[in-house]
Amino acid sequence: MRTGFVSMWSGFALLALHLSVFVYGRNYSDYSVCRFEDESQFGEVLSQLQDLAMIKQEFEFDVWSQSRSHGFMDVRVHKDILEKFPSCKVIIEDLDSAISESHPKMSDPDVKLTEENIDNLAQVQDFFDATSGKPREIFFDEYRDLDTIYTWLDLLQLSFPDLVTIEWTGQTFEGRDLKALHISTQNRKKNPDKKTIIITGGVHAREWISVSTVCYTIFQLLSRYGESKTETRFLDHLDFLVIPVFNPDGYVYTWTHDRLWRKNRQQTYFPRCFGIDIDHSFNYHWTGSNNFPCSEDYSGRAPFEALEAESWDNYVNKAKSEYNIHGYLDIHSYAQEILYPYGFSCDALPRDLENLLELAYGLSKAIRHESGKNYKVLSSCEDRGSDVQPGLGAGSALDYMYNHRAYWAFQLKLRDTGNHGFLLPSKFIVPVGEETYAAVQYFCEFILDPDL
Numbered sequence: 001m002r003t004g005f006v007s008m009w010s011g012f013a014l015l016a017l018h019l020s021v022f023v024y025g026r027n028y029s030d031y032s033v034c035r036f037e038d039e040s041q042f043g044e045v046l047s048q049l050q051d052l053a054m055i056k057q058e059f060e061f062d063v064w065s066q067s068r069s070h071g072f073m074d075v076r077v078h079k080d081i082l083e084k085f086p087s088c089k090v091i092i093e094d095l096d097s098a099i100s101e102s103h104p105k106m107s108d109p110d111v112k113l114t115e116e117n118i119d120n121l122a123q124v125q126d127f128f129d130a131t132s133g134k135p136r137e138i139f140f141d142e143y144r145d146l147d148t149i150y151t152w153l154d155l156l157q158l159s160f161p162d163l164v165t166i167e168w169t170g171q172t173f174e175g176r177d178l179k180a181l182h183i184s185t186q187n188r189k190k191n192p193d194k195k196t197i198i199i200t201g202g203v204h205a206r207e208w209i210s211v212s213t214v215c216y217t218i219f220q221l222l223s224r225y226g227e228s229k230t231e232t233r234f235l236d237h238l239d240f241l242v243i244p245v246f247n248p249d250g251y252v253y254t255w256t257h258d259r260l261w262r263k264n265r266q267q268t269y270f271p272r273c274f275g276i277d278i279d280h281s282f283n284y285h286w287t288g289s290n291n292f293p294c295s296e297d298y299s300g301r302a303p304f305e306a307l308e309a310e311s312w313d314n315y316v317n318k319a320k321s322e323y324n325i326h327g328y329l330d331i332h333s334y335a336q337e338i339l340y341p342y343g344f345s346c347d348a349l350p351r352d353l354e355n356l357l358e359l360a361y362g363l364s365k366a367i368r369h370e371s372g373k374n375y376k377v378l379s380s381c382e383d384r385g386s387d388v389q390p391g392l393g394a395g396s397a398l399d400y401m402y403n404h405r406a407y408w409a410f411q412l413k414l415r416d417t418g419n420h421g422f423l424l425p426s427k428f429i430v431p432v433g434e435e436t437y438a439a440v441q442y443f444c445e446f447i448l449d450p451d452l
Contacts, residue, residue: 008211019064026258028076028099033092033421034085036073043065045073052081062260062296062343064421067335068383074418076260086214091418101425102208103136104142127152135219140429143208145255146176146248149215153181153244159223163235167319169243170311173266176248178311183221183240196239197327197444198316198406201233203279203397205250205261209414209432210331216246216433234444238318239323239423246308247278260422264306268293281306282400283313285344299395309397316405326447328406329440331412334421335383336375338364338439341402342376343380343393351403359446361406363439370438371431373415380411408447412436 038044052059059081064074075093092098127139155162165182172178184191201207201214221240224231237323245251249265251344263275273293280286280299288299304310316325338360342348350356352360357377364375384393402409415424415432424432 002082008176011155012155013125019026022108026260028095028260030079031056031095032078032079032082032090033095033418034075034077034082034088035091036085036108037071037089038087039068039071042073043057045075045085049075049077052084065335065418066383067337069337069378070335070417072418074421083422092423093423098420098423099420101420102259102427103146111333125230128155128159133352135154135159137219137430138149139219140216140433141387142426143212143429144215145253146245149211149245150177150179152215153179156181156218158223161247162227163222163225167315169315169319170307172249173264173307174249174252175440176252178248178308179243179245181218181240181242181244183218183235183242185235187236189236190236191238191430194239194323195237195447196241196320196323197329197447198241198325198401199329199331199440200243200246200247200397201331202243202247202251202331204256204277204332205263207333208254208422209424209429211244212250212429213414213433213436214242216330216429217437218242218244218270220433220437220440230441233448234441237448238326238444250275261297262296264308266305266307268298269301270294273298276306278306279311279397280395282395282402283395284395284400285342289383293391297392298440303395307368308437312397316401324405325401325405328398328401328409329443330401330409330411331436332411333424334418335413336373336382336415336417337373338377338384339380339398339413340377341380342410343396344399346379346381348381353409356403356408359443360410362442362446363410366438367435371435373435375412377437383413410442414438415429 036042038291053061059078062076064076066073090217126136128135133155155165157166163183163185167178167180167182170177198215199217221231221235224234225235247264253261253265263277265274266276267274270293275298277299279298280297281304283303285301288301291313292298300306304313340356340360341350360377364377367373367375380396380398381393398409398411414436416429427430
């Protein structure tokens, strides 16, 4: 099953792998992250920030989170205007320092994997056991760049050829491949209907913890198969389609230019503004929620304008049309929430709401039993603010998948609740991975329940 793994490693790695140049170009020393806790003031605060941004470009702002469940709104603001918001509680004062905490320890901008230094850097060859070819947990000591992740996925296919197939789903604006991992034993006696669970991460580029967490789920499923009755049953009775990095261009950009970049890197009609918010690009109750292409939540001029969303639509509905998608988990950060459909409106009730809520609270309970962390359950529309401003939750992957293919669909917003926000240090990768995987296990057990 793993013949030639060790001998193939050296040549394969040198051809396929290099470390991205660690240049986090944009300077955020003049910005802080500010928390507002009076929901009655949220609208007024945003209006005031918009007015200030119109006066001076440096006063641009970015809403990091509007967590109704936790009762706060976090906004990145310029330090020069903090005095205008006396109700603001500064939760990240030194944004550049917080960014540096999420960097890999080997962040020398001149470091690359080469034939001369590959043994000293001890990167990908140490991610796999030399004898068994199985992945090792050391991969999760740090956040990993796209090339390293893609090479890790390729090596998983070499290590588990009977379980793993890498499938090409499309190409980004900058010419990068979109890769899905199809995990399956192809056991049609135990899974005759091709019951499938889809897991996606990295839709928003700056949410590094979502990418690592999806990789951690892959690691657990594969490394435990054949050794644990639980995972063996999961893979024998279910297919898994997993995309760890849904937004490759944006993810690379966060490693090379701007750690807090959110959108993809697609050219818009305005030459100086790049990027479409992929999670506003799906064709289900799509609306042009923001017509200004420089906006963080710019949804494009038409549904599926984001190439990643269009490729996903083709992959799921054409290439995988014969698969019965029973579950969809879209992994994001941050706020510690389990979100259920719909996002586009709080007036639209999902089908089978009672069982959907039961499953959502079950996911939250599984996390709490694993780590003690509390993940609150709420409708996606409440999280997105669609009840206040229609259109904010339009065109989401969650709504699209729930309406078109998936019987059960949720978005998980991982840790934390604001101390680090999108900049969760790497020491939390494994703890977050463990608690999320507990939820994935519960999800699989629920779907395999014969009484459903």
